Amino acid sequence: MELKPASLPPGFGQTRGSEHEVWLSADKLRVIKATHPGEFGRKFGPDRFATLDEYLQRIRLLNEEFAVGWQIEGVCGDGRSQRIITSQPAYHGKPPTLAEIRLFMLERSFVFHRNRFGDAWFRKEDGVLVSDAEPKNAVATANGIMPFDFIIVRPKQELLNAAQIG
Amino acid sequence: MSAGLASIEERRAADRQRVAEYLKNQCPFTDEEWAAQLRLFETAGRDTASALPFWKRWFSRWN
Numbered sequence: 001m002e003l004k005p006a007s008l009p010p011g012f013g014q015t016r017g018s019e020h021e022v023w024l025s026a027d028k029l030r031v032i033k034a035t036h037p038g039e040f041g042r043k044f045g046p047d048r049f050a051t052l053d054e055y056l057q058r059i060r061l062l063n064e065e066f067a068v069g070w071q072i073e074g075v076c077g078d079g080r081s082q083r084i085i086t087s088q089p090a091y092h093g094k095p096p097t098l099a100e101i102r103l104f105m106l107e108r109s110f111v112f113h114r115n116r117f118g119d120a121w122f123r124k125e126d127g128v129l130v131s132d133a134e135p136k137n138a139v140a141t142a143n144g145i146m147p148f149d150f151i152i153v154r155p156k157q158e159l160l161n162a163a164q165i166g
Numbered sequence: 167m168s169a170g171l172a173s174i175e176e177r178r179a180a181d182r183q184r185v186a187e188y189l190k191n192q193c194p195f196t197d198e199e200w201a202a203q204l205r206l207f208e209t210a211g212r213d214t215a216s217a218l219p220f221w222k223r224w225f226s227r228w229n
Binding site: 066143 | 168170171173174177178181182184185186187188189192193194195196199200203204206207208210211
């Protein structure tokens with residue numbers, strides 16, 4: 001996938017998470033996210049840092065699975081200063097509780113696994129695995145939970161074996 | 167398609183509908199609402215295991 005060049009939209013630097021800088025768009029309807037320089041977020045498994053391809057795959061899968069409206073805006077910089085700029089609807093709400101997240105995942109047929117790489121939810125019917133399903137990565141809105149930053153992947157069997165999930 | 171996969175697809179469709187309804191009624195944040203929401207999520211972030219400081223994130227990359 002070819003990424004179009006983008007500059008950092010105004011407002012950069014409002015808050016820093018473990019994966020992204022996050023700020024509100026000028027129209028205050030969307031949240032802009034920029035990966036940290038030279039990083040593309042986290043992933044599940046022994047190597048905790050995702051590649052660019054893995055990050056783009058995560059965005060696609062999160063939209064397919066939960067319809068969160070995560071859009072790729074472009075890429076800013078290159079090499080070790082490269083950032084991927086994305087945006088999502090600005091969801092009004094508060095962090096859900098772990099119990100609310102658990103119910104949300106169970107309703108979608110995921111099964112919880114505590115393993116050497118951390119907590120994860122796996123659905124064997126279609127081989128989808130979700131990690132980082134924590135209160136800071138979802139918004140409890142009037143229309144239910146919006147999991148805007150869960151990590152999602154269709155893992156290879158060897159990773160499932162290493163995590164003893166299956 | 168198996169019954170399990172059909173049920174998963176139904177749930178995905180329901181989620182698409184749920185988000186579309188949210189967006190239809192979405193209002194812009196006020197500055198105060200956004201600041202308050204940021205505080206809530208920063209607090210939630212500090213309480214989770216993945217909230218590593220910068221040096222630890224780099225250390226874990228090489229170890």
